Amino acid sequence: MPSLLLVVFILQLVLHIINTVGANTINELLWILYNKFPTPTHNAAQKVTALKRDIVRLKRELGLVSAQDDFARWAKLQRQHDKAMAEFQKLDSSLRTHQTRFTSTVATLRWLGTQGLRFALQFWFAREAMFWIPHGWVPYYVEWILSFPRAPLGSVSINVWGIACASMIALVAEAGRAVYVLATTRAVRQGVEKEKPMAFEAKPGAEKRPPKSEQKSSKKEL
Incomplete structure (x- = not known):
């Protein structure tokens, strides 16, 4: 069982x-x-x-x-x-x-x-203990809340265990959804960046050479 x-x-x-x-x-x-x-x-x-x-x-x-x-x-x-x-x-x-x-x-x-x-x-199973909490780990009022409504004092009731399971499942689902959204957004952003044309920088010290016609005319003037 x-x-x-x-x-x-x-x-x-x-x-x-x-x-x-x-x-x-x-x-x-x-x-x-x-x-x-x-x-x-x-x-x-x-x-x-x-x-x-x-x-x-x-x-x-x-x-x-x-x-x-x-x-x-x-x-x-x-x-x-x-x-x-x-x-x-x-x-x-x-x-x-x-x-x-x-x-x-x-x-x-x-x-x-x-x-x-x-x-x-x-x-x-309202009077059954799902599991027991070690004595002295939590204050008395916390023990009373965890055993609500009719479980033995010092234990966790089925109601509280169900609420804890539902909360944990919701948190894990939200975390998984957030991770998926972040991964998808990052993949789309990387794809957009790859499609952008890359600009090539000119090498330092490289100067534009004048056209050949201007070079010949300067030689003639000399």
């Missing part, structure tokens, strides 16, 4: 990922994955995708055909477009209904597996 310390840490990590990515984005990704498998909506989703491509193709062809010069072809394309659009709207409406039900189920399961599990663990 995994350690309770590790379970709380993983739970806080999952909550941080969900809050960072966004529940709606996760729901959309799960819906796409759900339709990839042989589910009741698999065939309908594949047909909706094919109809989207057909509608785009027919619209492009309609734009290239003139209704005055080639009315027969234009009318045929228009009928095909209207038929595909009607079928697409019907299937898409049915899929939207299934997606709403799917999203509601996923949201319920996600809450039970994250927030609900966190509340259950905090209630069930």
Whole structure:
């Protein structure tokens, strides 16, 4: 059985990922994955995708055909477009209904597996000590805060351990984001500096020589 310390840490990590990515984005990704498998909506989703491509193709062809010069072809394309659009709207409406039900189920399961599990663990292990602090390391009021609400005095409660895990995960995520931004900015700056033309400095003592015509004229004057 995994350690309770590790379970709380993983739970806080999952909550941080969900809050960072966004529940709606996760729901959309799960819906796409759900339709990839042989589910009741698999065939309908594949047909909706094919109809989207057909509608785009027919619209492009309609734009290239003139209704005055080639009315027969234009009318045929228009009928095909209207038929595909009607079928697409019907299937898409049915899929939207299934997606709403799917999203509601996923949201319920996600809450039970994250927030609900966190509340259950905090209630069930409220009197348990996650680990003990050596006696005399911190003052009495700090021991009372670390054991809040019902853990033994001198220990760290599951509530405080969860808050500590969430804070540490947030700090590490912010540090990683800052390092990524700095590295990206430095790479872009170096690329811009490489593209700039380099200016060559003239060697010290090097003087401009006069043109050959001026040299010949000066010799003649001498």
